[in-house]
Every structure is written in C-alpha cells, then in structure tokens.
Amino acid sequence: MRKRITFIHAADLHLGAPFRGLRALSEAWANRLLTAIPEAYDRVVDAALARQVDFVVIAGDIFDSARASYGDYLHFFEGLRRLDKAGIPVYLCTGNHDPFTSWSRDFFAFPPNAVMLPADKPGFAAYRKGGETLALIGGRGYYNQTWPSDEDIAAGVTRAAAEQALADAVPDAAQAPFAVGLLHTGLDLDPVKAPTNPARLLRAGMDYWALGHIHMKYAHPSFDDPRLVFSGCIQGRDIKETGERGCFAVTLEEGARPALEFVPTASVVWQRMDVDVADCANVAEVTDKIMRELFRVNGKAHCEEMCVRITLTGTTPLHAVFARPGVLEDLRKHINDGYPSFYCDALVDATLRPYDKEALRREGLFPAVFLQVADALRADREDEIAYIQEEFLLKNIQLPSAYTRRIDELAADAEDLVLDLLNRGDE
Numbered sequence: 001m002r003k004r005i006t007f008i009h010a011a012d013l014h015l016g017a018p019f020r021g022l023r024a025l026s027e028a029w030a031n032r033l034l035t036a037i038p039e040a041y042d043r044v045v046d047a048a049l050a051r052q053v054d055f056v057v058i059a060g061d062i063f064d065s066a067r068a069s070y071g072d073y074l075h076f077f078e079g080l081r082r083l084d085k086a087g088i089p090v091y092l093c094t095g096n097h098d099p100f101t102s103w104s105r106d107f108f109a110f111p112p113n114a115v116m117l118p119a120d121k122p123g124f125a126a127y128r129k130g131g132e133t134l135a136l137i138g139g140r141g142y143y144n145q146t147w148p149s150d151e152d153i154a155a156g157v158t159r160a161a162a163e164q165a166l167a168d169a170v171p172d173a174a175q176a177p178f179a180v181g182l183l184h185t186g187l188d189l190d191p192v193k194a195p196t197n198p199a200r201l202l203r204a205g206m207d208y209w210a211l212g213h214i215h216m217k218y219a220h221p222s223f224d225d226p227r228l229v230f231s232g233c234i235q236g237r238d239i240k241e242t243g244e245r246g247c248f249a250v251t252l253e254e255g256a257r258p259a260l261e262f263v264p265t266a267s268v269v270w271q272r273m274d275v276d277v278a279d280c281a282n283v284a285e286v287t288d289k290i291m292r293e294l295f296r297v298n299g300k301a302h303c304e305e306m307c308v309r310i311t312l313t314g315t316t317p318l319h320a321v322f323a324r325p326g327v328l329e330d331l332r333k334h335i336n337d338g339y340p341s342f343y344c345d346a347l348v349d350a351t352l353r354p355y356d357k358e359a360l361r362r363e364g365l366f367p368a369v370f371l372q373v374a375d376a377l378r379a380d381r382e383d384e385i386a387y388i389q390e391e392f393l394l395k396n397i398q399l400p401s402a403y404t405r406r407i408d409e410l411a412a413d414a415e416d417l418v419l420d421l422l423n424r425g426d427e
Contacts, residue, residue, distance in 0.1 A: 002254040003177040005127070005134050008048045008056040008263075010247035011184070011212030012233040013041050014097065016072040017064035019237055026336070029307070029343045033237075036268045038075050040235035043265040044247050045079040049086055051249055054134070055127055056088060059212030059231070060095025060141060060184030066102035073107040084113040091125055093117045094141030095184035095212055096193055101144060117182060119143035122156040126170045133172045135252075136162040138206070139182030147194035153185050154196040159205030178252045181206040184213050187220070187228065201228050208250060208258045215241055217262065226258050236270040239309050239345065244269055269303035277351060278314030283321065283331065286312070290335055294342050305341045311348040319353040319420075353420055370418060378411050 019033040048056050063072055083090055090113055094100045100119035110116065117123035119141040127135040138157045147153060159179040166173040181204060186193040193213055198220050201209050208227065215233040219226035231248045233241060245266040251259040275293050280286045290310060298306050312322065322328055332347040361372075378384060385404050392399040403410065 002256075003134060004251065004253040005055075005178055006051065006053045006249065006251050007180070008044060008051075008053050008247055009059070009208075009210040009229065009231050009250050010044045010056065010234060011059035011210070011231050012061045012095070012215055013037070013044075013058070013076075014061055014064040014233060014235075014237065015041060015076055016068050017237050026343060032305070033268060033307075036266065037235045037237075039267050040245070040265040041075065041079060043263075043267075044234060045082055047247065047249065047263045047265070048083060048088055052086075053088060053249065054129065055137075056083060056090045057137070057180065057182050057210045058090065058092040059139075059182055059210050060093050061097040061212055062092065062095070063098040063102075065097065066099060066145060068098065068102070070107060077108045077111070080111050080114050084111040088113060089127060090114045091117065091137045091139075091182060092141075093139050093182050093184055093212075094119055094143075096142050096145050096147070099142040099145050117141055122161060122165075124162040124165045126166050126173060126176065128170070133170055133176040135178040135180055136166065136173060136176050137180050137182060138162040142184055142194070152196050152200070153183055153194040154181075154200055154204070157181055157183065157204060157206075177254055178208075179206045180252075181209040183209065183211055185211055186213055187211065187230075189214050189218070198228055207252055210250075219260070223260065224257070226260050229258075229260070234265045235268070236266060239270050239272065239307070242270045242272055244303065264303070266303055268305045268307060271297055271306055271308045272311070273297055273308050274311045274313050274350075276314040277312050277318065278316050280316065280318065283318065283327070286318065287331065287334060287338075291338060294335075294339070298342070305343070307343045307345055309346045309348070310335075310344055311350050313350050315352045315354050317354060319349070319351040322349040322351060374411070374414075374418075378408070381407065384411065 015037055017037055019030060062076060080090055092114065093116070094103070115125045117125070117139045120143055122138060122140045125137045126133050127137060136159060138159070138161065140153055140157055162179060163174045181201065183196070184194065186195045188195060188198055190213065209229065211228060211230045214230040216230065217232045218230040220228040229248065231246070233245055234247060236242065236245050244264045246262055246264040249261040249263055273293060275290050277286045277289060280289055294306070294308065297308070328347050328349060332344050335342070335344045335347070384407055388403065389399050
C-alpha cells in the first residue's frame with residue numbers, strides 16, 4: 001500500500017494585528033475586526049481536528065508584533081493544547097514579525113506536541129506514527145526582525161541534512177517516505193525579506209515546502225504541481241488583502257504530486273467592487289443595485305461578514321447628483337444601515353457624465369478645440385507615448401509598461417475627465 005500523510009499548512013496568523021483606519025468610520029466594525037484574527041486561528045485548529053490530520057505546520061508571523069500581549073500568547077497556546085489533546089503535532093518557525101528573540105519564555109512552555117524550529121541554524125524533526133517515521137520536517141525561522149542580505153535562509157535545509165541530523169535519534173530517518181520544508185521567506189517575490197531561489201528549494205529533496213510571508217495563495221511551479229507553496233494570511237487586515245483567506249489541507253502520497261485543499265478561515269472578507277449604474281434612473285435604484293451586488297459577491301466569498309470598497313461606474317446623468325456635497329456619504333450610510341453584515345468603508349464615484357461629443361465639436365467653443373487637440377494627439381501613438389513618458393520623467397517616475405499597452409483607454413479616460421472638469425467650471 002502506498003504511504004500517505006495529511007497536514008495543515010498555515011502561515012501569517014498575525015495574532016494581535018491592528019486594523020487601521022476603520023475606528024474613525026465605525027467603532028463597532030473596528031471592534032469586530034479585532035476578533036476576526038483570533039477567530040480565524042481557531043478555524044485553522046478546527047480544520048486540523050475535523051480532518052484528523054497527521055500534523056500542522058505554521059510558517060512564521062504567528063504574532064503581529066515582537067511584543068505580543070499575554071492575551072495573544074494565551075489564545076495561541078490554547079490552540080496548541082487543543083491539538084495536543086487530539087495527538088496532533090505542530091511544527092512552527094518564526095517570521096520577521098515574531099522573530100525568535102521576541103518569544104517570551106515567561107508566559108508559557110510549549111506543550112509536548114509543539115516543535116519550534118531554530119533560527120540560528122537549520123533545524124529538523126521527525127513525524128512518527130505507528131512506530132514508523134513517515135515524514136522529515138526541516139526549516140529555519142527568523143532570529144531577528146531583519147534577515148542578513150548575504151545569508152540564504154534556505155541554506156542547509158535539505159532532506160539529506162535532515163537524514164544526517166536525525167540519524168542517531170531516529171534510526172529509520174532515511175526510510176521516511178516524505179520530507180517537508182518550513183520557511184518564512186520572500187522566495188523570489190520579495191527581494192528584501194529573506195529571499196531564496198526557487199530552484200534551490202526544488203533541488204533540496206523536499207516533497208513540499210510550506211512557506212510564509214507572502215499574504216496570498218501562491219504555488220510554484222503551479223497549483224497543478226504545488227512544490228513551493230504560500231498559504232497566505234488567515235484573515236485579511238485591510239482593503240489591500242481582498243478575497244477569501246485561509247490555509248491549505250495538504251495530502252502527500254507516494255508516487256503522486258502534492259494535493260491541496262483550500263480551507264477558508266476568514267470570518268470577515270475584504271472586497272473591492274465595481275457597480276455599473278448606467279441603467280439606474282435614480283439614487284434609489286443605485287442603492288438597490290448595490291445591495292444586489294453585495295449579496296452576489298458575498299455569496300462567493302465564503303465568509304459571514306464583508307468589508308467592501310465600492311466604485312460606481314458607467315455613463316449616467318446621475319454623475320452630477322453624485323458630485324453634490326453629502327450625497328455619496330449619505331448613500332454609504334444608507335448601505336451600511338441596510339444590512340449589518342456588510343460594511344462599506346468607502347464609496348467612490350467613477351461615473352461619467354453623458355456627452356454628445358459630436359454636438360460639442362459643432363458648437364465650435366473651447367470643448368471643440370480641446371477635442372481637436374486630443375484627436376490629433378491620439379492619431380500618432382508614438383508621439384502620445386513620448387508625451388506621457390516626458391511627463392513621467394519630469395516627475396522622476398518611471399513609466400510602467402502596462403500604461404503604454406493601455407494608452408487608448410487612458411487617453412479616453414483623460415478626455416472624459418477634462419470635459420467633466422470643464423462642465424463643472426460652467427456650473
């Protein structure tokens with residue numbers, strides 16, 4: 001029979017992390033978000049217990065701060081003890097937010113099931129079941145909050161090194177069917193935070209690398225062949241961390257590629273949402289459409305509650321209404337009062353006023369002159385790009401290549417913006 005193991009891969013718990021910027025808008029939601037991260041950690045533990053996995057790995061940044069509170073320690077260690085009672089080992093390493101030197105030995109001692117890998121050198125452990133070694137675990141954590149630029153965090157973390165280090169204590173280490181690496185690293189995605197070359201990890205003899213630091217789901221070479229994997233953070237903390245968040249349930253089986261199952265853990269999901277209101281005749285219809293979109297997006301988000309930033313789009317006569325003082329804020333408040341499980345932290349107007357540009361050209365006034373100049377500039381794509389490049393250089397900013405590919409779209413947006421500003425001037 002082919003050997004098989006299952007485990008939970010989690011990272012970037014960030015227990016104790018603050019949610020900045022929301023308290024001024026909603027004290028209730030700021031308080032709600034403070035409970036969301038510990039709830040997400042509880043769901044990681046629940047997932048391990050429900051699946052009766054062989055073990056759990058946590059790839060750094062367990063705490064958000066090098067000075068974690070007693071309450072944060074208490075909550076984390078309660079989770080470890082729940083796993084200990086179920087006989088599930090936990091292997092963890094430290095990250096840049098919770099380096100090895102910051103862990104307080106005054107609060108708690110690790111329960112028997114928990115193994116903290118060292119940070120001053122590579123460390124190794126063996127997972128045994130039924131008198132047999134099934135997996136070697138190797139890794140290294142952050143010692144301080146910064147990582148030396150001339151040192152590779154993955155150096156020495158190999159299967160061969162694990163077999164050699166464990167040979168005396170674990171005689172059958174070399175026969176273990178699986179090996180798992182555990183690191184908190186920027187890989188080749190973040191050149192500052194302990195980067196390492198993916199090719200080096202792929203040569204290390206590990207069947208799976210459980211990585212932390214990058215707050216998004218990512219697999220290399222691909223999710224069809226997930227050898228180097230970031231599980232992402234377990235709970236989004238702001239609008240930059242949109243979408244579902246969680247951990248991975250991993251299955252390793254002899255002769256097969258690693259298999260991943262994503263386990264959502266975030267009770268509050270952040271989303272950005274565009275709502276085209278071109279077909280809305282009045283503000284009441286805008287409200288109804290926003291609420292329908294909120295329910296649609298929430299239904300796909302695998303969460304109980306949702307913080308959302310809404311951008312209104314489309315060409316509509318309501319553009320002038322949205323520009324009136326207080327209208328957008330009143331609309332945002334109405335949305336937030338309408339359904340307590342949604343919170344709109346910002347409502348942005350990106351709608352356009354409908355214009356008859358041909359009529360403007362026939363009038364022969366300043367808008368007609370502006371449109372003629374815009375047409376002339378857009379007629380020569382190379383001159384258009386050169387003009388934008390010069391403007392960026394004057395501000396000592398490099399022109400992103402994506403802008404040149406979107407030049408027609410950006411030019412059209414700029415044209416509409418100028419016409420809107422001219423119209424506001426008339427008002």
